Amino acid sequence: MIRYREAIEHLLAAVSQLPVESCRTAACSGRVLAAEVRSPIVLPGFDHAAMDGYALAALEPLEPGSEHRVIGSQAAGDAPRDAGGGAWEIMTGARLPDGLDAVVAVERTELLETAADGSPRRIRLLDALSEGQNVRRAGVDVQAGESVLAPGTPLGPAQIMLLASLGIAEVPVVRRPRVAVIGTGKELITDPAQSLSGGQIYSSNGPYLAAALAMAGAEVIACEVVDDTAVTYADAVRRAQAAGADLVVSTGAVSMGRYDFVPEALRRLGATALFHKVAMRPGKPLLAASLPAGPLVMALPGTPMAVAAGLRFFVTPVLRAMLGQGAEPELRAVLDTPQQPKAGLRHFLRAAFHLDAAGCLHARVMPQQQPFRIAPFAAADGWVVLDEEAGDCAAGRVVPVASLDPGTGLAMRSSGDDA
Numbered sequence: 001m002i003r004y005r006e007a008i009e010h011l012l013a014a015v016s017q018l019p020v021e022s023c024r025t026a027a028c029s030g031r032v033l034a035a036e037v038r039s040p041i042v043l044p045g046f047d048h049a050a051m052d053g054y055a056l057a058a059l060e061p062l063e064p065g066s067e068h069r070v071i072g073s074q075a076a077g078d079a080p081r082d083a084g085g086g087a088w089e090i091m092t093g094a095r096l097p098d099g100l101d102a103v104v105a106v107e108r109t110e111l112l113e114t115a116a117d118g119s120p121r122r123i124r125l126l127d128a129l130s131e132g133q134n135v136r137r138a139g140v141d142v143q144a145g146e147s148v149l150a151p152g153t154p155l156g157p158a159q160i161m162l163l164a165s166l167g168i169a170e171v172p173v174v175r176r177p178r179v180a181v182i183g184t185g186k187e188l189i190t191d192p193a194q195s196l197s198g199g200q201i202y203s204s205n206g207p208y209l210a211a212a213l214a215m216a217g218a219e220v221i222a223c224e225v226v227d228d229t230a231v232t233y234a235d236a237v238r239r240a241q242a243a244g245a246d247l248v249v250s251t252g253a254v255s256m257g258r259y260d261f262v263p264e265a266l267r268r269l270g271a272t273a274l275f276h277k278v279a280m281r282p283g284k285p286l287l288a289a290s291l292p293a294g295p296l297v298m299a300l301p302g303t304p305m306a307v308a309a310g311l312r313f314f315v316t317p318v319l320r321a322m323l324g325q326g327a328e329p330e331l332r333a334v335l336d337t338p339q340q341p342k343a344g345l346r347h348f349l350r351a352a353f354h355l356d357a358a359g360c361l362h363a364r365v366m367p368q369q370q371p372f373r374i375a376p377f378a379a380a381d382g383w384v385v386l387d388e389e390a391g392d393c394a395a396g397r398v399v400p401v402a403s404l405d406p407g408t409g410l411a412m413r414s415s416g417d418d419a
């Protein structure tokens, strides 16, 4: 039985980054950037007004009470203009006429004279005005040629705003890992409209994995359930292979029972085992193997929390490697509930998080940690990880934590007041 770190090393040695493809900026949310993006233009593109008001030349600071003739009007979208020696009415976002360098907000002026059409002709300043006031200078946000996004960046709405503002229509992204999900067990019912009989249960691992894999950036190309035979399992793996899967994630049939045929089925397919059984709880019987012509197979134990821990702490790092991303940054929290983990095993525990008054993150390990229990998982905020040498953990110990799902930040649903 190997340890977690060693198992991850074996997995990462078996995968490499997937090919690069082009993606429309408008459609790139959830993708991972494959190459550095440099800006083709400056941002802002020209000196412009930050307020609706008047643009003036204020290299020599202007006195409160000074009066100025208004000779033109400039709105957002208007072409460059020469100031022509006077003040200009100006709107927020409008390009400053050449020769002007300061903007006074309209409410900080007194209107002395208007033209027949109602446009301002003469104004008085209520305050002093100096160069640069209420002006957004060209290039202060982004310089031309500046590196704005690094490879490996997950693209979301904020990055789309930046790319769109730079007029970048397409970006290089890493192809989504193609993942086939295979559930095993004749007890499983996949149609929620079907009523259960005898020892049947609704399959929850398939829908969970499909949702979690998508959040981790994968494309789920198949999600099926096979019965308890090595032949149907091997057929499903072959179908995944033919469909171009990079990864097969299966659940169940990897433990010690008479119907736990996955190791044998993979052997017969010519797969090379990377490891079987990891010193951890839950999910110990996890098996990983690689087929000669791909894909990598990660066979998670069927128990729902073994699937959840396997997805979060084994499949997610593999997908990150395929997407050209490094290891997830480690997060830590103060443990509120003392724990006595079994020595030599890594424990993945469901927990509720809250922030204390000082803004420090706390984790309360839920009392119901049995691996078959699904309800506490759906009520949890995330995971507490206790490593093999953690020993007895008193309250107050700082421990590693992780978000409940891959690809998300920490979220918490309680303020901690009820702690």
Ligand SMILES: Nc1nc2c(c(=O)[nH]1)N[C@H]1C(S)=C(S)[C@@H](COP(=O)(O)OP(=O)(O)OC[C@H]3O[C@@H](n4cnc5c(N)ncnc54)[C@H](O)[C@@H]3O)O[C@H]1N2
Pocket: 183, 184, 185, 187, 188, 201, 202, 203, 204, 205, 206, 251, 252, 253, 254, 255, 256, 257, 260, 282, 283, 284, 285, 300, 301, 302, 303, 304, 306, 371
């Ligand atoms: N003699 C031993 N028995 C067991 C051991 C052991 O070391 N020696 N390990 C236990 C551990 S730990 C785990 S975890 C389970 C893993 O067993 P399998 O991977 O063989 O999984 P199954 O037996 O097929 O299923 C386990 C459990 O999960 C339910 N299940 C399966 N698939 C789904 C699904 N798609 N949706 C919802 N629930 C599912 C299944 O009905 C079983 O209840 O083995 C222990 N036994």
Ligand code: MOO
Pocket: 281, 282, 283, 284, 285, 301, 303, 305, 306, 371, 372
């Ligand atoms: O590792 Mo298993 O999920 O404890 O039952």
